[in-house]
Amino acid sequence: MDIKDALQAGCLFHFDNFFAKDQEPYGCVKLFQIGEICCESGYVVRAHNQYCLEISCIVSGSGYFHIDDTRIQVDAGDIVFNNVGHIHAITADRSNMLRYLYMGFNFNDETDKAFTEIQAYLQSAPYHFSKDTHDLLIPFLRVIDEFYSQKPYSRTMIRNYLEEIIVSSYRSFTNKAENVTRYATEKSPQSVGHTVYSVIRYIENHIVGLESIKTLSQELNYNSTYLSHVFKQRTGMTLQRYINHKKIEKALEMLKYGNISISQVSDMLGYATIQSFSKAFSRIMGYPPSRYVAKQRERNE
Incomplete structure (x- = not known):
């Protein structure tokens, strides 16, 4: 430079x-x-x-x-x-x-x-x-x-x-990420636990580019209906709700570190519009992303 x-x-x-x-x-x-x-x-x-x-x-x-x-x-x-x-x-x-x-x-x-x-x-x-x-x-x-x-x-x-x-x-x-063991079908409680753990790890590593449960299922070589079922059974939370929470968690991280706009974070996390991102953020946090950004600015002044 x-x-x-x-x-x-x-x-x-x-x-x-x-x-x-x-x-x-x-x-x-x-x-x-x-x-x-x-x-x-x-x-x-x-x-x-x-x-x-x-x-x-x-x-x-x-x-x-x-x-x-x-x-x-x-x-x-x-x-x-x-x-x-x-x-x-x-x-x-x-x-x-x-x-x-x-x-x-x-x-x-x-x-x-x-x-x-x-x-x-x-x-x-x-x-x-x-x-x-x-x-x-x-x-x-x-x-x-x-x-x-x-x-x-x-x-x-x-x-x-x-x-x-x-x-x-x-x-x-x-492309040297952690290898994920893939299974077409699961039966034992131990293997179901491994499946859920693999899903959680995948979401952690790909939340920014994650488009949908269907995409996740295809990447891990599972049936999406089966995957959603075992995840809910094992964690008590639906897979979609977990993904929503992880996206907002990542949004908080992005908005805290650096001058990244709400619109850019919305795009990076795959929301169709900034309004849909703001609605998802407010549903989980109880207030819109604009208020969170304002709070961070106050702390940094």
């Missing part, structure tokens, strides 16, 4: 923590830079040589990431990794703003063995590109919040979030 570019007209805002001279060590990470930028439509971050590894998470809008001679179209929910030594540029779409979070880093010389495979994979190509399948937005927003708030033990929390960003990115790029 070229900071001079980010300060030009056409950049709506740029929050940046920059450690150019002596990179900050956090566990396996030597951190150069972490922040957030929002660009007007058509804005260009000029071509520059990539001097560190970089992970970017697209929050909203659309645009293009250029790596050498390759142009990648990016949209909300995409993540991009850029390797060292390649020419990098960014362009916001001419009809849309582009907002993204980024982290510039290198691995420490004494990187934990657990990160050796990740380091080798990330540095095996000029770039990696994927949809975010592990809610990368949340640790990004949390770590930036830690830098600004500087609460007790912030360094510990920052290290954890930075490592979570790297691991989650790797999982998204390689």
